[in-house]
Amino acid sequence: MSEPSFTGRPYLQILFECCQVYQRVYKDRSGRFYLGRCPTCLRQIRFRVAPHGSPARRFRVR
Numbered sequence: 627m628s629e630p631s632f633t634g635r636p637y638l639q640i641l642f643e644c645c646q647v648y649q650r651v652y653k654d655r656s657g658r659f660y661l662g663r664c665p666t667c668l669r670q671i672r673f674r675v676a677p678h679g680s681p682a683r684r685f686r687v688r
């Protein structure tokens with residue numbers, strides 16, 4: 627499975643605890659949210675981007 631390079635485009639590494647699987651999520655067009663979907667059960671999640679930013683690049687969701 628080849629993946630195009632997204633260097634420069636911000637993303638977060640999300641652990642979907644529902645299925646114990648990691649997935650990258652990218653910012654939506656507005657740049658205010660990260661949108662992600664569990665690749666296994668297709669549950670959608672949305673992260674609000676903190677105004678001051680966050681050093682953390684990894685999150686887990688339930």
Ligand SMILES: [Zn+2]
Nearest residue numbers: 644645664667
């Ligand atoms: Zn899931």
